[in-house]
Amino acid sequence: MTMDEKKILLAEDDASQSALLALELKQRGFRVETARGALAACVRVEKDLFDAVVTDLRLGDGDGLSVLSAVKASQPETGVVVITGHGSIDTAVAAMKAGAFDYLTKPVEPEELALALRKSIEHRDLVGEVRRLRAEVRERQGFSKIVSASAAMARVLELVSKVAATDATVLVTGESGTGKELIARAIHENSPRRDGSFVAINCGALPEGLLESELFGHVKGSFTGADRNKRGLFEEASGGTLFLDEITETTPGLQVKLLRALQEGEIRRVGDNHPVKVSARVVAASNRDLTKLVADGKFRDDLYYRLKVFPIEIPPLRERPEDALLLAESFLKRARVRTGSPAARFSPAAAKALSAYAWPGNVRELEHAVERSLIMASGPAVELSDLPPEVASAAASAPTRAAGRAKKKAKSA
Ligand SMILES: Nc1ncnc2c1ncn2[C@@H]1O[C@H](COP(=O)(O)OP(=O)(O)OP(=O)(O)O)[C@@H](O)[C@H]1O
Ligand SMILES: [Mg+2]
Numbered sequence: 001m002t003m004d005e006k007k008i009l010l011a012e013d014d015a016s017q018s019a020l021l022a023l024e025l026k027q028r029g030f031r032v033e034t035a036r037g038a039l040a041a042c043v044r045v046e047k048d049l050f051d052a053v054v055t056d057l058r059l060g061d062g063d064g065l066s067v068l069s070a071v072k073a074s075q076p077e078t079g080v081v082v083i084t085g086h087g088s089i090d091t092a093v094a095a096m097k098a099g100a101f102d103y104l105t106k107p108v109e110p111e112e113l114a115l116a117l118r119k120s121i122e123h124r125d126l127v128g129e130v131r132r133l134r135a136e137v138r139e140r141q142g143f144s145k146i147v148s149a150s151a152a153m154a155r156v157l158e159l160v161s162k163v164a165a166t167d168a169t170v171l172v173t174g175e176s177g178t179g180k181e182l183i184a185r186a187i188h189e190n191s192p193r194r195d196g197s198f199v200a201i202n203c204g205a206l207p208e209g210l211l212e213s214e215l216f217g218h219v220k221g222s223f224t225g226a227d228r229n230k231r232g233l234f235e236e237a238s239g240g241t242l243f244l245d246e247i248t249e250t251t252p253g254l255q256v257k258l259l260r261a262l263q264e265g266e267i268r269r270v271g272d273n274h275p276v277k278v279s280a281r282v283v284a285a286s287n288r289d290l291t292k293l294v295a296d297g298k299f300r301d302d303l304y305y306r307l308k309v310f311p312i313e314i315p316p317l318r319e320r321p322e323d324a325l326l327l328a329e330s331f332l333k334r335a336r337v338r339t340g341s342p343a344a345r346f347s348p349a350a351a352k353a354l355s356a357y358a359w360p361g362n363v364r365e366l367e368h369a370v371e372r373s374l375i376m377a378s379g380p381a382v383e384l385s386d387l388p389p390e391v392a393s394a395a396a397s398a399p400t401r402a403a404g405r406a407k408k409k410a411k412s413a
Contacts, residue, residue, distance in 0.1 A: 005031045006051040006121055011041035011067050012083075013060035021054070024110035030117065038062030042070040051124075052101075052117045053080045057091050065098055072099050077128065079120030083108055134195065146179070146186060147330045150320035156183065156312060163310050164190035169262060171247075171307045172285040174314030177364030180285040181245065183314060187283055188241035196240025199233050199280075204249030212254055213270045216261075222271020234267050237280035247284040247307065248299055255300040262306050282307075317359040317366065327363060328354045331370040332382070343377035349384040353395035 008030045012018040015036070022032040033050075035041035038059040045053065045067070053071050057064035068080050079101035084092045092103040101120040104112055146157065163170055164187050172180045181200065188198040203211060209223070217232030233242060250258065261267045262282060266275040284307050293299040317324055328346065336344065346354065350373075359365055369388050376386035384392050 005029060006117070007031045007033070007049075008117060009033050009035060009041060009044055009048075009050045009053045011035045011038070011053070011055035011059060011064065013037055013056065013058075017056075021108065021110065021113065025114060025117075028110070028114040030114070036060070038064070038066050041067045045070045046074050049075055050078055052120045053078060054083065054113065054117065055080060056083045057088070057095065058085060065095060068095060068098050068100055077124050079117075079124055081113065081116045081120060131195065146182060147323070147327050148320075149322045149326045150315075152315045152320050153323060156314055157186075159310075159312050160186050161190060163187060163312070165192070166310075167281050168310045169281070169307055170283045170310045170312060171290075172283060172312045172314065173290065174287060175316045175362055176287045177362035178287075178314040178316060179363050180287070180314060181243065183312060184241070184243045184283040184285060188243075188281075191241070191281070193240050193281055197237055198241050198243065199237040200243040200245060201233055202245045204246035208251045208254055211250070212257065215254075216257065216267045216269055217276075218270035219272045222269075226271070229269075232267065232269065234261060234278040234280050235276065238278050240280060242280040242282050244282060244284040246286060248286045248288045248290065248293055252300060255303045259300065259303045259306055262303075317362045321355045324357075324359065324366060325351055325355050327366055328370050331367050332374065335371050335374050339371075339374050341374040341377055342380055343374055343382045343386075345381050347381045347383045349395055350382050350387055350392075353384055353387055353391050353393075356397070357391045357394035 006029075008025060010018060010022055010025070010032055012021065012034065013036055018034050018036065022034055025032045033044065033048075035044050038061050041053075041055060041059070050071075053067065055064040055067040059067070064082055068082065071078050071080050080099070082092065082095040082100045082103040084095070084103055084105050088105075092105070095103055101123065102116045104116060146153075148154065148157065160183060170184075170187060172183050174180050184200075185198060188194060201211075201214060206214060213223075213226070213230070213232065215232050215234055217230050217235060218226050219229050220226060244258075257267075261278065264275070265279065266277050268275055290299060290304055290308075294301045294304050317327075325346075328351075332343070332346070335341070354366075354369075361368075369391055370382075372388060373382045373386040377383065384395060
């Protein structure tokens with residue numbers, strides 16, 4: 001047997017048919033084991049791993065569907081190709097519903113069977129690869145990548161882990177650059193939906209009509225340029241998470257449609273009156289003051305109440321200075337590898353400035369400041385003068401630790 005010879009189990013009760021198909025498959029490079037009944041096939045499947053399984057639906061001692069469910073139970077990745085009697089379309093449908101990869105009707109064309117088996121193996125390999133890649137991405141951007149030392153962020157992360165387990169709609173608020181998208185991803189990655197897609201859309205980036213067709217999809221001919229049916233992001237994110245960034249930038253008309261999608265769990269494609277069920281979990285984000293927008297009549301209150309079932313507010317970086325330095329060090333480590341900079345740490349004066357600066361652009365500004373300072377730095381440490389000027393000057397206005405202590409003493413005296 002060669003290395004890439006694929007192992008097939010063939011369950012077929014008719015001896016001559018079994019021998020014939022086995023021979024044909026062997027000639028096409030498969031390694032074939034045969035089972036002459038449902039029971040025998042189930043036993044083989046429990047003991048051994050196959051690359052694909054072929055089963056006749058009518059086996060002498062039972063039903064091919066029982067072989068199918070035995071495969072699904074013991075080796076769910078393995079594809080099953082079902083062979084049905086001529087014209088028994090109902091059983092074929094039942095087999096597909098039960099998770100068969102494909103079905104063929106008798107008389108079976110060996111080449112067709114070989115093709116179905118190769119496709120099923122290819123499909124299994126791709127699914128496995130997607131899973132591996134997702135796990136890799138998850139490791140890179142999941143929870144573990146959220147750097148924090150502050151009590152405020154610990155509370156945020158506690159909320160994240162609590163809500164992740166549910167399907168509740170989440171509203172993440174916080175100033176620009178505080179990490180709203182990172183938190184939204186963490187919710188997805190820690191939820192039972194983690195193997196589904198995380199689909200993000202910035203509601204402020206598209207005009208109303210385009211946004212609607214992006215979100216809900218459209219049918220062919222619904223507007224100029226709609227030359228085919230297109231699934232929307234709500235459908236793409238079914239079983240996963242839909243991240244609606246800058247939710248406040250939607251028009252009142254679209255807000256009504258979003259509300260309906262959230263409330264009814266169904267959407268309508270543009271140009272189509274039939275509702276489509278969707279099961280995306282929605283996480284929305286905004287850096288604006290929603291209560292004020294609602295009070296001013298600029299955001300629909302019913303949608304607001306529906307979204308804020310579970311609110312998470314990320315505090316600005318200036319309210320958690322202990323995070324600033326830790327984040328800076330983590331960005332330094334990461335950027336060092338990329339830039340090959342000699343600087344491996346911050347000088348005490350630079351560190352002081354990093355914690356004292358108010359970071360109006362929050363973590364994103366900090367990230368950029370660190371990158372820039374690494375380009376500037378020529379020694380083993382990032383010096384105060386390597387920091388952007390507005391950051392560096394924060395050191396001067398900040399009290400030193402000694403001065404802070406002296407002040408406290410003076411107060412208590
Ligand atoms: N706690 C954190 N740990 C590590 N990286 C962080 C953290 N918070 C934010 N970041 C990083 O900062 C950058 C900005 O974060 P993100 O894009 O999630 O912010 P945002 O709130 O969505 O910003 P905006 O309102 O501008 O869209 C990203 O590169 C993100 O990875
Ligand atoms: Mg964002």
